[in-house]
Amino acid sequence: MMLTPYSYNIFRGTINVNRRNISSIVWKDLFLEYIVKNIKNNTNYKRILGPPAEEVVKEVDLAGKTCLITGASGSIGSEITRCLSLRDCKILMACRNVYKAKLVTKNICEKSHLTFYQVNLASLASVKTCAENILVNEKKVDIVILNAATFGLPWTLTEDRLETIFQVNFLSQYYLLMCLGKILTSDVRVVFTSSESHRHINWPLSPTLEDISLPKDRYTSIKSYNISKLCGLSLMHYLSYQWSDTRKSVFCAHPGSFIKTGLCKNWWAYEALYILMIPFSKSITQGASTIVYCATSPELKGTTAVYLNNCKRCDESEVAKDINMSFKIHDLVLEILRDRVDNFDILYKDFRSLKI
Numbered sequence: 001m002m003l004t005p006y007s008y009n010i011f012r013g014t015i016n017v018n019r020r021n022i023s024s025i026v027w028k029d030l031f032l033e034y035i036v037k038n039i040k041n042n043t044n045y046k047r048i049l050g051p052p053a054e055e056v057v058k059e060v061d062l063a064g065k066t067c068l069i070t071g072a073s074g075s076i077g078s079e080i081t082r083c084l085s086l087r088d089c090k091i092l093m094a095c096r097n098v099y100k101a102k103l104v105t106k107n108i109c110e111k112s113h114l115t116f117y118q119v120n121l122a123s124l125a126s127v128k129t130c131a132e133n134i135l136v137n138e139k140k141v142d143i144v145i146l147n148a149a150t151f152g153l154p155w156t157l158t159e160d161r162l163e164t165i166f167q168v169n170f171l172s173q174y175y176l177l178m179c180l181g182k183i184l185t186s187d188v189r190v191v192f193t194s195s196e197s198h199r200h201i202n203w204p205l206s207p208t209l210e211d212i213s214l215p216k217d218r219y220t221s222i223k224s225y226n227i228s229k230l231c232g233l234s235l236m237h238y239l240s241y242q243w244s245d246t247r248k249s250v251f252c253a254h255p256g257s258f259i260k261t262g263l264c265k266n267w268w269a270y271e272a273l274y275i276l277m278i279p280f281s282k283s284i285t286q287g288a289s290t291i292v293y294c295a296t297s298p299e300l301k302g303t304t305a306v307y308l309n310n311c312k313r314c315d316e317s318e319v320a321k322d323i324n325m326s327f328k329i330h331d332l333v334l335e336i337l338r339d340r341v342d343n344f345d346i347l348y349k350d351f352r353s354l355k356i
């Protein structure tokens with residue numbers, strides 16, 4: 001009876017392994033494996049937790065389409081990339097680590113469908129450079145999937161003097177979208193990878209910078225993560241309003257909860273929790289399915305401002321769908337960017353006037 005190296009690593013950091021407790025670790029490890037195996041084998045796991053992403057896109061032809069995706073080197077991001085490239089979609093992978101992205105996609109995607117762009121979402125300057133490179137090389141973008149995220153970090157400020165999770169998960173990705181305004185097609189679909197956890201946040205009547213980019217004394221990484229996801233939902237409503245007389249559409253998709261991905265890597269306790277949740281949570285490919293559904297499904301044609309979970313419409317929290325609040329959050333976001341980006345008003349004017 002052996003510990004798998006993986007689970008041994010997890011426990012090694014947290015338990016002082018000695019002869020007495022090693023048998024209980026082995027026991028827990030085997031018990032966990034037993035549960036996972038049995039649930040996966042003996043029940044129709046696929047039906048309970050939803051279809052794999054590949055099945056969701058199997059009828060869709062994406063030849064000639066271009067999709068930009070952030071966080072494409074991550075677990076759900078690379079699965080989305082694989083499924084869309086199977087349908088002949090050209091994928092622009094905006095990744096922090098291009099080397100990792102190439103490794104991750106090496107054997108699963110056709111190389112001819114992939115183009116890599118380096119971006120560090122913790123830096124507005126890096127986002128700008130990435131957008132400039134995309135504008136030089138690409139003529140159009142039909143689908144934008146804003147999927148990158150981080151979680152479980154201690155409080156840090158970015159070089160732009162913003163709390164890191166807020167900037168990476170939300171602000172920089174909206175800024176990237178704005179920078180690419182010129183090449184978004186007239187029926188572009190924008191998908192924010194969201195989370196059910198947005199429900200835990202309620203903003204004051206008039207939120208300030210400190211309510212979305214948390215100062216150290218108000219910070220927990222969960223709170224900041226939830227705020228970033230609520231910002232995405234709020235922005236979905238704002239953009240849908242702004243684009244109401246166009247064919248552009250915006251969706252938010254919840255992939256599923258506690259999917260064991262790189263998201264929990266920053267703290268062992270989260271990693272342990274996500275491992276324990278494996279029997280009850282979606283696989284990575286099931287996690288990608290609602291996002292690819294939003295990005296490609298013909299059933300969603302002509303709709304916008306929809307939050308989806310399990311490939312179905314879902315009611316977001318009251319604050320998320322409050323259109324007045326989405327205007328306030330949007331104003332705040334513009335203020336933050338105006339303070340940090342040169343000639344921001346010229347960029348925003350172009351983005352705002354995207355009507356066709």
Ligand SMILES: NC(=O)c1ccc[n+]([C@@H]2O[C@H](COP(=O)([O-])OP(=O)(O)OC[C@H]3O[C@@H](n4cnc5c(N)ncnc54)[C@H](OP(=O)(O)O)[C@@H]3O)[C@@H](O)[C@H]2O)c1
Nearest residue numbers: 071073074075076096121147148149193258259261262263
């Ligand atoms: N897993 C879940 O249970 C769950 C639940 C609800 C929602 N979600 C959402 O699903 C999406 C995908 O997450 P995942 O679970 O697949 O996690 P993941 O494996 O950690 O992927 C996250 C991706 O974001 C990228 N990223 C992080 N910081 C970045 C930065 N500063 N600049 C550029 N890229 C950065 C990562 O790049 P590196 O590879 O360089 O780190 C990675 O590609 C996220 O939006 C997450 O919030 C996940």
